[in-house]
C-alpha cells in the first residue's frame with residue numbers, strides 16, 4: 128500500500144508534543160511492514176534542520192491556488208531518521224511558516240488551511256496517488272474536505288482518508304474567509320450542521336468537524352478515550368457529530384518508537400540497561416542528579432515530563448512537587464507552557480525552589496534531557512485532567528520508571544494499579560492509579576508508590592521490571608491502522 132501522512136509535526140525534526148512522536152513512529156513501523164510511506168510537512172524556519180539528511184529541492188514552482196490568486200511554493204525533501212519527508216515552503220508575504228514557532232500565531236487557521244491545500248496540490252501536480260492519505264488533528268482537518276469537494280474532480284478520486292484526532296480540545300474554528308481563501312467558497316453550503324458549521328457557534332467553521340464528516344474513517348488514540356469522546360463532555364462539543372458518524376469511529380492505542388526510546392541503546396543516556404540488567408539504571412539516576420546539581424543522596428526520584436497545560440492537571444503537578452519533597456523524595460520537572468499564566472506560575476515556583484537541593488524545575492523543551500529523566504527517575508507522575516493516550520507513561524514504562532497516573536483516557540488502557548487492578552494478576556500490574564482530581568487523591572497514589580519504594584524496595588524494583596516487560600511498540604497498533612486502511616480502500 129502507498130500511504131501519505133499529512134501533518135503539522137514529525138519527531139524529532141518538528142515536535143511540540145506527542146503528535147510528532149506518533150507521525151514518525153507509525154510511519155516507520157508501517158514501512159517496516161512492507162508498505163511505502165511519505166510524510167508531508169510545512170517547512171518551518173524553527174524546525175531542527177540537524178535532524179534531516181540530504182535535504183534537497185524536490186519540486187519547484189508549485190503554484191497553489193489561494194485567495195483568488197496563486198502562491199508559489201518550493202517543495203523540499205529529505206530523510207528524517209530513515210523516513211522520507213517533504214517540506215512545503217510557500218513564497219509569499221504572509222511568511223506562513225517563518226514565525227519562529229510552530230503554533231500560536233493569530234493566523235494559525237490560515238497557515239494550516241494553506242498547508243492542507245498546498246499538500247493536496249503537491250500530490251496532484253507531482254502525480255502522487257496514494258491509496259490512503261492519513262491526516263491528523265485540526266491543522267489538517269480540511270484535507271478530506273478539500274479532497275472531496277475539489278481535488279476529487281481533478282483526478283484524485285480513488286484516494287481514501289483516515290483522520291486521527293489527538294486532542295479534541297483544539298478544533299480550529301474560523302470564519303468565512305477560509306472558504307474564499309481555499310476556493311471552497313459557497314458559505315451557504317458549508318455553514319450547515321451536517322458539514323462544517325460548528326455545533327455551538329453558528330458563525331464558526333470547525334476544521335475538526337470537517338475532518339470527521341468528510342473522512343472515510345476517523346479515530347482517536349486510545350479505546351477508552353474513544354468511549355469518553357463519544358459519551359462524555361471530553362469530546363468538547365463534538366459528541367453529537369461523533370455519534371452521527373460512529374460507524375467509522377474507533378480508538379487505536381498509540382505505540383512508541385522502540386528505536387527512538389530504547390534504554391538498551393539510547394545515545395542520550397550514559398548507561399544502557401535492560402530488564403535483565405536493571406541495577407545499571409541507577410548510574411543514570413546518578414548522572415541526572417549530577418547534571419541538575421541535586422543533592423547526592425539516594426532518595427526516590429519523582430519526575431514530570433510534559434507540556435504545562437491545563438489538560439495535564441498542572442495544579443496536581445504542582446502539588447506533586449511539594450508532596451514528594453515532604454515525603455523525602457527528590458523531584459525533577461521538565462516542561463514548557465504556552466499559556467502565559469501557567470508559564471509565570473511555574474517560573475515563580477522555579478525561583479522559589481531554586482536553592483532546594485532536592486528539586487529542579489527545567490522550564491524548556493529539551494529532547495535529550497527528557498531521555499535522561501525517563502532513564503534516571505524512579506517514578507513519573509501523570510495527573511492529567513484528560514489524556515487521549517499519553518506517551519509519557521508509556522515511555523516511562525519502557526525505561527523502568529513507575530507511573531503514578533490519573534485513571535482517564537489512554538492512561539486507563541496502559542497503566543494497571545499495583546494494589547487494586549483485579550482484572551490483572553499481580554505480576555501483570557505496572558503502576559499506581561487514582562481517579563479524583565483533588566490533591567488527596569494524588570497523595571494516596573503517590574504515597575503508595577513511595578511507601579513501596581521505602582519499605583519493600585525489591586518489590587518496587589519488580590514492579591518497574593514488570594512495566595518494562597509490556598510491549599507498547601508500534602507493532603500491534605500499526606497492524607490496526609493497516610487493517611483500517613485496507614477497510615477504507617475496500618469497504
Ligand SMILES: Nc1ncnc2c1ncn2[C@@H]1O[C@H](COP(=O)(O)OP(=O)(O)O[C@H]2O[C@H](CO)[C@@H](O)[C@H](O)[C@H]2O)[C@@H](O)[C@H]1O
Nearest residue numbers: 144145293433434462463491492493494497515516517518
Ligand atoms: N518540555 C519537554 N521537553 C522534552 N520533551 C517533552 C517536553 N514536553 C513534552 N515532551 C515530550 O513530548 C511527548 C508528549 O507526549 P504526550 O502524550 O504527553 O503528548 P501531547 O499531550 O502533547 O499530545 C497529544 O497527542 C498524543 C499523541 O497522540 C497523545 O498521546 C496525548 O494524549 C495528546 O494529548 C513525549 O514524547 C514527551 O517526552
